[in-house]
Amino acid sequence: MTESLLKKIFNSLFEGFALWQKAESHVAVIKTLRSRIMFSGASCIIIFLVILYRLADVMIISRYRQIPTKTSSQEEIIQKADIVDRNGALLATSLTTASCYADPSVVIDISDTANKLSRILGMPSAEKIKQKLNDKNKHFVWIMRHITPGIQEKVMDLGLPGIKFQKDYKRVYIHGNLFSHTIGYTDIDGTGICGLERQFSDELKQHGLSGKRLVITLDLRLQSIMHEELSNAINKYSAQGGNGILMKSNGELLAVVSLPDYDPNDLKHVKIENMFNKNTLGVFEQGSILKILNVAIALDSGYAGPGSIFDATDPIRVGRFKITDFKGKHRPLTLAEAFVYSSNIASAKMAQMFGAKVQQEYMKKLGMLGAPEIELPERGHAIVPAYWGDVTCMTVSYGYGLASTPLQTLTAVTSIVNDGIKVHPTLLQRASRHNSTEERIVSCETSALVREMMRAVVCYGTGKKADIPGMGIIGKTGTAYKLKGRGYGSDGNRQRITTFIGGFPKDKPQYMLLVSLDDPKATSETCGYATAGWNIAPTAHKIFERIIPILNDGTIQKESTLKIVKYLKLDK
């Protein structure tokens, strides 16, 4: 009895304890539960607040905040880098303009929009604008590129829906036609079409924003002088055109002019023939100036010396052709005399001595058989005779039968007078002319003799009118008949290309010049002659006269007796 009572007591105690324990655990659970509910509630409130704030931000605040958006193809039009001359004068640049475009899907009244736009823009016509706007599937059509700020303002004032503007770049050529053939031009999107613009199109686009500029070797002042003097000569001698190149002895081109030319800012009114660059693309027979190469080959190959005699008494008959001299001496001539008096007969005989093979080798080394080496896409390949026999060898000696560009000829002659080291023409500035790939073409002695003879041409020969006392001008004139179909025309209607090639100072030429006139006419001033000595030599004189004070560093070439004078029987 007592035992069962105790059991009951203990049981109830245990139960009570268990219940107490249970109750305790419930309190803890409730507490945990309460805190969790509170945490969840708070989280919900925070999330709700965040969402509320974001909603308010998107719907109310952002409406008043202007966030610029990109329009259409803004990044597609790229600003191109500037082109400057050797002194930093700006030649070509990209200026910011506005271009008008339309989103046809937004335009409400097509007819009204087209009429209003056409009235302000002038071009294109209302009909054309209508055509463009009719395509409602499109979201972008150009209305007009490169419009002036005044017109832009007028169009904006119309408030036409769907008519927008985009920042654009227009390529501007500061000096108009002065550098047209060298710099070339771009299309409306800035892609180079010809000249340096085409050659360096990618580079110019790549560096457009970095502020880098393309520095070329041309000199604005010298270019302007050459352009002016050549234009004057063309007018004076009623020539069809003219061209000129001024080169430094390290190959850097200082001036390159080809006339007629064009204004790259106004391509709508350009004649296609004016775009022809005579200097690098014009391939024609160079005439007597090739005698410089001929005597250099004769001297350097050891077949002749300055005193070697060549009989120029009678013309040479080759088949039905006859090689004659213009104002020939009709007597045996020394090599020096043959050069100074520009004897075709003696030159042909000289070429017969060394032969076609030697001639071809030298011509190849001088770069006369390929295309000119220059950073321009417009390069004409020389026209080389298919069969280079003895007759070709003779005609090439005095400048016929081999057609090349003026730049090639100037490069070849500069290489000869430059101590015989090959010159590589360039439009990009070069640090030093002496590099590891120096190629000798003729010996220093040959080079010096050729320079002496070229000086003699200016002192006693056909180049007298080009001389500037004290400057040691060297040169050679050349008059070549232009090829007309299969012949050179009859006596009355022959067309000529007169050329002067020369440089200064004689002992170490620093600057070389080539100038040509295309079909100059005789005038009373030229005593009825239309040969190089009468028209292009005075032109070269005028150019020298103006460029020497700019280029000369104060060096005076002392007049000394030429060593080759002993080989010359001078006319009184």
Next chain:
Amino acid sequence: MNKSIVFSMVFLLLMGLCVSRMKYEVVFLKNKLKEINTQLDKCQDDIKIYNAEWNYLNDPKRLQLLAAKYLPHLRPTNNNQIIDFETLIRSDFDKELTKNITPPAAQNAHHKSTTRYASEAFGSFLDKVIKKYGGATEND
């Protein structure tokens, strides 16, 4: 426990506000930067236009015309005016100079006198230089 929850909530709220504020500050600064860049672009465009205009105005032909109009007595250097030092220190320098220069007829007399004066002045200057620093003269 409650305190820590309340503290966390307040902290979270503050953090949220800070982040939000920072975000809008960044957006504001971005816009400002864009505005400055636009202004910079405009300035650069203006500079390009001025530069182009300056180069256009400095076209050699235009300068030549202006020089002829406003500086009629100045002419480009004649090649004969470039002489070497040896000729310069010779006693017949004046003869040499006047021989080489052919002034316009109208200004001939004035030009000769000016040339004479200039050469004499330069000669005396040259004497001083030679006396001070030494140098080759005719008497050496």
